Amino acid sequence: MAMEMRLPAARKPLSERLGRDTKKHLVVPGDTITTDTGFMRGHGTYMGEEKLIASVAGSVERVNKLICVKALKTRYIGEVGDIVVGRITEVQQKRWKVETNSRLDSVLLLSSMNLPGGELRRRSAEDELAMRGFLQEGDLISAEVQAVFSDGAVSLHTRSLKYGKLGQGVLVQVSPSLVKRQKTHFHDLPCGASVILGNNGFIWIYPTPEHKEEEAGGFTANLEPVSLADREVISRLRNCVISLVTQRMMLYDTSILYCYEASLPHQIKDILKPEIMEEIVMETRQRLLEQEG
């Protein structure tokens, strides 16, 4: 049996470790962004005393004449076309309420859901009664944002075979601002597992299904036992994601993959130790910089 002992040590500030030259313009609520009145004010700012003042804590983004502040720690703010992973909290009359780490519960209408078998027909009263058979409270689903209501609530749809109920896997909850916006959020990693990077910060890591099921429409959860090798890959990926998050790195398929490869020499449980975490993420960062530059 191995026992670990750790003495308290001062934490090094993040910027020192990164050694970055390009500093983001970070502001806290109440900070003046600029006194130039020529700019249009976007989200996260307000005009006060001839100055543009920030109302959230985050980084300043400027697009031509528009200045907005993107909050670093925020709830998920839905945008049309985002992929989200959510948990069903309520089954209501013609819809499900889904928890997606946003300010209001998201809504999945019965009419936005694919019927098993891919039929296209009007949803009848029987469909309504059979709702619980499809999705119950506590189930995890992957869906796409169809529309955003005026109060900020998000309406989801699962109108494609790649969306639907999620079966066996591991859910990692991170801040939504760390998930990079990409063309596709469903990745089959070459290391042997698949990952869904939800824009709302819910990351789902699951074993790659052997063959794509066409008919199910994503409702039957595959409950066959997962092999040990797959489980190890998934745990390692999960620990890698957590180490990337603690070091505040953006999450996308390449960064997760590089981090996985960098972590291979270590044992899975060692990845969560602060020193090893730093080491792995440093290596990942190097590789990413090389790849870009």
Next chain:
Amino acid sequence: MKETPLSNCERRFLLRAIEEKKRLDGRQTYDYRNIRISFGTDYGCCVVELGKTRVLGQVSCELVSPKLNRATEGILFFNLELSQMAAPAFEPGRQSDLLVKLNRLLERCLRNSKCIDTESLCVVAGEKVWQIRVDLHLLNHDGNIIDAASIAAIVALCHFRRPDVSVQGDEITLYTPEERDPVPLSIHHMPICVSFAFFQQGTYLLVDPNEREERVMDGLLVIAMNKHREICTIQSSGGIMLLKDQVLRCSKIAGVKVAEITELILKALENDQKVRKEGGKFGFAESIANQRITAFKMEKAPIDTSDVEEKAEEIIAEAEPPSEVVSTPVLWTPGTAQIGEGVENSWGDLEDSEKEDDEGGGDEAIILDSIKMDTGVEVSDIGSQEQKSYKELGTRLAEKTEGDAPIILSDSEEEEMIILEPDKNPKKIRTQTTSAKQEKAPSKKPVKRRKKKRAAN
């Protein structure tokens, strides 16, 4: 903020654990969490902590005109508030259901049971009576609000002193606390609520559910009883079907629990009374422990070690020869080290080590003493001295131990334990990280020490 929903895995885990009679915090089925009662400087102010659930109770009084149909009785007013700091889900507009339920239960428990003599609150019949107001605030929600609230209410009422009043003919004189000592309320008995949470349609029950257990429970049975075993209120919610003998059993358990809690309350009241009389310091500031880490602290869980000896004997008897044990620690970075290899536990292997017993026994004792002495030195006098003495010890021990067999004391099962040398001056770590690293290099000789006897497995 809305509550984060409980995942299916967590729910299943909790239910399975309850089926196996295991609770997350190690309690038994009928165990209460630790109850702590502390009083404020004013009479009638108290904070009750049931585990992590905290309720603040405050009693106040006022002279008012009585109700028309109850001209000779005082007025009691109870109010429980769920503060927003208790749980993220408690928001000003959103707590109605739970709030109403708790308030109603509290009222039935305290008002309908007639625990307070309202006739004694009358000053002038039909004109002036005392209105006693009990305000309870939930400061932290970790399950079982109703029990904590009822304890807080009754403790606050017992602790409260109202100003003395004397009536002479038509004249009423209200004395200030300086003129005449305030008078306690007349309390007949102390009703206390005991909650039972039911799972799997009434098959399993738990007393004093905490927050997680409350989320997965099927139904709740609350019995309010006093120490004379009189039931004041009984309420079953959640719609579970309970059998007659289940309810009777619960009432018996409640009787036992209420007796214990009443004793605790009386003791706390007595202590506070004593402190006030002797002129000592009282109040919340005194009850908060200073200079102690109170966040993320785990309460000690009582473990039954009565059969440890037998188990240890069994294991020793069946032990196989020990495998190769690597004794040197692996130092990863300054400040962290790993002892052991992470392979299977070889604690049951003692045959070789028992032989070393006699040889090593005497010497080890001496070295142990000198180590103890040095620790004393280390704490008070941080300097290069300790480095030298550690080196000495290290070499001495190295001579004694040949190879990698573990050193043991008498018959205890032990493995080597290496103590890391803390940095020279722990307080200076923040500013001198680099220098500390250099210092570490020469003083790498770890001290081999004995580990105390651990409970077998």
